Amino acid sequence: MRFPIFILLNFASVLLGSCTATTPFDSLFYRRTLRLDFQLAGDAHSAQAFYGALRDESQWGGSRSQLIDRTGWGAYRVVMLSAAGDTLYTRGFCTLFQEWQSTAEASTLARAFQQSVVMPYPRRPVVVHIEERRADNLFHPILQLSVQPDTPAIIRDAPVVGQPVEVMINGDAAACVDVVFVAEGYTAQRQEQFLLDVHRMSEYLFTMEPFRRHQSRFNVRAVKVVSPDGGTDDPLNHHWVNTPFQSSFNGLGIDRYLLTEQMFMLRDAVAGVPGDVVVLLVDSPLYGGAGIYNHFVVATAHHAQSLPVFVHEMGHALAGLADEYYDSEVSYPDFIDKTKEPWYPNITTLVDFDCKWKHLLAPSIPVPTPDIPEWRNHVGVFEGAAYSAKGIYRPASDCRMKNNTAPGFCPVCQQAIEKIINQLTQ
Numbered sequence: 001m002r003f004p005i006f007i008l009l010n011f012a013s014v015l016l017g018s019c020t021a022t023t024p025f026d027s028l029f030y031r032r033t034l035r036l037d038f039q040l041a042g043d044a045h046s047a048q049a050f051y052g053a054l055r056d057e058s059q060w061g062g063s064r065s066q067l068i069d070r071t072g073w074g075a076y077r078v079v080m081l082s083a084a085g086d087t088l089y090t091r092g093f094c095t096l097f098q099e100w101q102s103t104a105e106a107s108t109l110a111r112a113f114q115q116s117v118v119m120p121y122p123r124r125p126v127v128v129h130i131e132e133r134r135a136d137n138l139f140h141p142i143l144q145l146s147v148q149p150d151t152p153a154i155i156r157d158a159p160v161v162g163q164p165v166e167v168m169i170n171g172d173a174a175a176c177v178d179v180v181f182v183a184e185g186y187t188a189q190r191q192e193q194f195l196l197d198v199h200r201m202s203e204y205l206f207t208m209e210p211f212r213r214h215q216s217r218f219n220v221r222a223v224k225v226v227s228p229d230g231g232t233d234d235p236l237n238h239h240w241v242n243t244p245f246q247s248s249f250n251g252l253g254i255d256r257y258l259l260t261e262q263m264f265m266l267r268d269a270v271a272g273v274p275g276d277v278v279v280l281l282v283d284s285p286l287y288g289g290a291g292i293y294n295h296f297v298v299a300t301a302h303h304a305q306s307l308p309v310f311v312h313e314m315g316h317a318l319a320g321l322a323d324e325y326y327d328s329e330v331s332y333p334d335f336i337d338k339t340k341e342p343w344y345p346n347i348t349t350l351v352d353f354d355c356k357w358k359h360l361l362a363p364s365i366p367v368p369t370p371d372i373p374e375w376r377n378h379v380g381v382f383e384g385a386a387y388s389a390k391g392i393y394r395p396a397s398d399c400r401m402k403n404n405t406a407p408g409f410c411p412v413c414q415q416a417i418e419k420i421i422n423q424l425t426q
């Protein structure tokens with residue numbers, strides 16, 4: 001059963017630091033981050049959100065002008081409303097919980113997953129909603145929280161998890177896409193190797209379009225975190241190690257799905273560090289990774305395909321791109337409702353193709369587009385995507401969201417990534 005949770009916080013005042021109001025942003029917000037920790041819980045058919053904590057983190061690295069999410073992407077979104085009901089801030093995101101809901105386990109078991117969202121710190125009382133996209137394709141609140149900005153219930157300590165290092169700084173965090181790498185499974189002796197790995201993976205990212213042509217709009221930082229043991233858990237090979245974020249292969253029962261479920265710890269590691277995309281970089285030579293929209297990237301550093309896998313996962317985490325493959329061990333038979341148009345920018349069920357990449361199709365392109373040499377270098381509507389060979393279509397015969405050997409992102413994926421870059425930097 002779904003029901004909203006109402007939590008009212010209204011305690012004695014604590015004096016906050018002030019800054020001169022010089023922009024519309026500054027009249028509404030402090031240049032600080034408000035983080036909301038909660039649990040998403042339920043089973044295959046229901047979701048509830050349970051409040052955990054509010055935290056005051058030092059600086060706001062997001063845009064100060066693009067406060068309303070123009071993309072409409074995400075299975076969930078956070079919404080901040082003024083006391084008068086005006087929408088002040090929105091941002092879409094996806095969750096590990098929703099992926100787990102598609103597994104067989106979710107039909108027989110209820111589980112809870114850690115979730116955090118960040119937003120600019122309001123100057124005046126606000127209401128924050130966590131909203132879930134349901135079958136009607138509309139967002140419905142599953143948590144409603146009244147926030148008094150000066151309440152002592154907001155945690156203001158600064159967790160010390162690691163040591164931030166600047167890797168590539170091109171400008172103000174508010175005007176750049178901020179990528180922050182966090183070390184996982186790197187022992188004390190491997191911290192310099194972590195920085196070398198961050199440089200290597202960043203340099204590869206900026207060889208790929210559209211990242212290459214927008215490199216000057218990106219900042220890259222790294223957070224060194226010392227791990228007691230090296231590497232990560234590999235349960236199917238009976239390999240277990242002690243690492244700060246308890247990352248592990250075999251996530252959701254998929255051998256090469258590399259995950260952490262310790263979201264609060266990961267958010268602690270980047271508290272005060274601008275991070276539009278958080279990348280947990282794992283000191284492992286094995287193949288695997290994960291990317292969830294506005295949630296995280298998890299990538300290994302030392303497999304022969306680590307670089308292309310990392311960029312693929314960035315497509316998920318930064319731009320909400322769907323997988324364009326359909327022939328792997330990953331099988332979520334009901335992940336996409338084929339009777340509706342999915343929100344993902346790079347797949348379509350043809351229910352409402354006009355809102356997708358129809359404007360990029362040449363007049364001569366047949367719909368659906370046969371995957372034959374004549375059309376393989378064109379933007380088309382190729383059947384097979386998002387773990388389903390039938391009824392879901394992708395924009396290109398090949399793309400980095402389909403294959404690690406693809407030369408890069410297809411034009412539709414590039415356009416989606418550019419849309420997010422613009423939203424984060426304008």
Ligand SMILES: [Zn+2]
Pocket residue numbers: 324346395396399400401409410411412413
């Ligand atoms: Zn693509």
